[in-house]
Amino acid sequence: MAGNNKIIIPLVSLILVVGVVCGAVLVLNMGGNDNASSGKDNNGISNGSMKHVTTFCQYAEYKDECARSISHVAHNRSATTKDFIFAAIEATLEAVHKSHQVAVNTEVDQGADPYNHMAIEDCKELLQDAIADLQASISVVGDSELHTLNDRVDELLNWMSAVYAYQTTCTEQIENPEYKSAIEDGMINATQLTNNAINIIAEMSKVLEAFNITKTTTDLLHKGENSNTASRRLLEIDDEHYFPEWFPVADRKLLAAQRRGNLRPNVVVSKNGGGQFKTITGALKSYPKKHKGKYVIYVKAGVYNEIVEVSKKMKNVFMYGDGAGKTIITGNKNYALMKVTTSKTATFAALGQGFVARGITFRNTAGPQGHQAVAYRSQSDMSALFDCSIEGYQDTLYYHTYRQFYRNCVISGTIDFIFGKGTALIQNSVIIARKPLANQFNTITADGKELAKAKGGVVLQNCKIVPESALYPLRFKVKTYFGRPWKAYSTTVVMESQIGDLLSPLGWKIWDGEKFENTCLYYEYRNSGPGANTSRRNRAFKKFDVLGPIRARKFTAGLWLDANRWLPATGVPFAIGYTK
Structure with missing residues (x-):
């Protein structure tokens, strides 16, 4: 895997739903008089209104861009958080439109340069898909059947993290510097606004608290993880019969029929x-x-x-x-x-x-x-x-x-053979390292999480990590690592797994030419086998840690994938918590 040859093609839906509840529980007092005595900034926004803009944008990385994206809403005295989110997403949509037009205007001769022609065409696809998905997300704002705010925040981060990857990785495959610079320059505003949205959504509970949201709403923020239902479902996995007890009946019958060989x-x-x-x-x-x-x-x-x-x-x-x-x-x-x-x-x-x-x-x-x-x-x-x-x-x-x-x-x-920018959990599986080319190494994972507050990462749970037969006699000569960080906030967890003696004692490999080892998150929890000894792990990784059960729980299916909400409907058996 070359660092500049990854492509992400995400979808977006549900981006704005958080605004519905926010708007329902909070109407910002945009008050203040319209005369000069009330005080206004250079854009004609009252000092009182500007305070709310500052509060809303306080967690944004690009604060000036955030303020500009919602400045027109700030003139409205009755503006709600829903209005602010609408404005922020609409500004992102407009910026993506402009980015797409830059890609459309970038023409590459297919006969003379087929690779970069393909890369630009892919980029156009990515940005057009982003436009369509952002437009579709606006239509769901009026959906009256919504989950708790905490559930929506998690969902929003899932989708907005993909939107960011959409834009930033659009150019990673382009090799011609001229084309690459043109597309990157045309995407600056869109990536900054998406970055802002991720950071604001990630801190939404704090934003709401800053506006004195009632205790009832605050309770909703924390309901999911601690509810009796969620805790009960942690214990009801029925692996012997393959399906958890709470599976929808239709899905249980469908998969059971497939196992018996009489599915139509x-x-x-x-x-x-x-x-x-x-x-x-x-x-x-x-x-x-x-x-x-x-x-x-x-x-x-x-x-x-x-x-x-x-x-x-x-x-x-x-x-x-x-x-x-x-x-x-x-x-x-x-x-x-x-x-x-x-x-x-x-x-x-x-x-x-x-x-x-x-x-x-x-x-x-x-x-x-x-x-x-x-x-x-x-x-x-x-x-x-x-x-x-x-x-x-x-x-x-x-x-x-x-x-x-x-x-x-x-x-x-062999190299980076489990990689991406999504949120993945691999459970009860066999991971096989193969024999690479001469002078190559094996890295099982290469996660591409780019922003600290975005969602993303990969978890290997209750897996077996072993060499193939061709690698076995060379397993001490050919270095095999858990992974290396593709991007700055690469997140990878190996837990409750059996690690063969092929694993290098260092465990983790730096990405040459970068400093991602200073910020990436690499964790291990309750692994076994000859490769599980952590005493000689690579000290270059500043945030590497061997987790305890409380911190490790975050990476089980229930919390890592919000599994209770969707995984039962797939018909696939799973352990929602720890496997051991």
């Missing part, structure tokens, strides 16, 4: 006939417009050599095969030999929300010489894989954006 799918794919389609791509094209509920695709045993994408319009696709190693989806796209952008190397890309896969192998056969060569890429929020194998070398699993869960999977690779 919407479509069947069979390479050798016997189904409606011979290709997975063909089956996905049958996805009905305005489909509601799960769309079930059964892929029979066989090797499917095709590049597959589950588009954003294809929500709640459940795809299952005859088992990993039997149903195989394979490709060999790569960066080094083919000059393909990292995201476009993916053999399988899941974009539609709520994608679930079971019993399938996702494979990229480019080999270590292909460098970036993704087997499975997901920018599907609330997605889950179970009983799957994800096979490659460099950049095997790309947890692109949003919340993702992996259970009972086998994931193999």
Whole structure:
């Protein structure tokens, strides 16, 4: 994985919903007289109004930009926090429009420079998707059936963190300095405003307290984690029967039927006939417009050599095969030999929300010489894989954006082979380090969290970390690390896992040429095995720590993924708390 060849393609929905409750519980007193005696700033905003602007923007990194984005609202004496959030997001939307126009105006000759042409085209896609998603988010503000404010803040951070990645990584794949600078310059305002939104949302409880929100509202901020319901559900996982007791009945029946072999799918794919389609791509094209509920695709045993994408319009696709190693989806796209952008190397890309896969192998056969060569890429929020194998070398699993869960999977690779900017939890899985090229090392993870208050990171829980047979005799010669920090606030946790003797005692590797080891968050908790000894961990990592049970709980599924809210509906078994 090259640091400048990562692409993020996020979605946004629910960005503004926090404004509804804020507006309901707080009407800012924008008062003050309109005459000179009341005092106004250079923009004609009264001193009283300016105080509220300052309060709202106090956690923003770019305070002047924040103030300018909401200054027109400050003239309104009855403005609410909802109005302020509307103004801030609308200003971001306008800035993204301008960024997109810069990308549109950047023309690259495809014949003379095919790689940078592809990179710019990808950038246009990313920014256009951001525009559409920001527009869609405005439409949900009036939704009357909303969760608690605390739930919405977490959701907002999930989506806004992806929006930031949308913009900043748009340019990471561009290699031509002239094109790169043009796009970056055109995106400055948009990235700053998105950065501000993340920081304000992350501190929303403090913002509300600054405006003297009532105790009832403050209680809502902390309800989720400590509720009796949440605590009870920590103990009700029924792994023997695969499904937690509180699963929706329809989903429990669906997955139970699939396990018994008598599930009736919407479509069947069979390479050798016997189904409606011979290709997975063909089956996905049958996805009905305005489909509601799960769309079930059964892929029979066989090797499917095709590049597959589950588009954003294809929500709640459940795809299952005859088992990993039997149903195989394979490709060999790569960066080094083919000059393909990292995201476009993916053999399988899941974009539609709520994608679930079971019993399938996702494979990229480019080999270590292909460098970036993704087997499975997901920018599907609330997605889950179970009983799957994800096979490659460099950049095997790309947890692109949003919340993702992996259970009972086998994931193999060499350099940065589990990487991304989303929020991922890999549970009860086998992580296999493979033999890299000569003079290379293995890094299992490379998280790309860029802002301190954004959401993002990867957790390996109750996993086994082992070498493949080709690496085994060389496991002490070829260095293998838990990971290295792709971005400044890279967050990675290895907990309750069995670590083989292949792991370097240093545990973690710095990213050469950067100083991310000063700010990244690398944690371990209750690991076992010969590689679990932490006494010789790399001291260059200033914030490395061995956690206790209270701090480690933050990284279990219930809190890390807000799992109670969505994971049961995927039909995938999971432990919501500790596994041991």
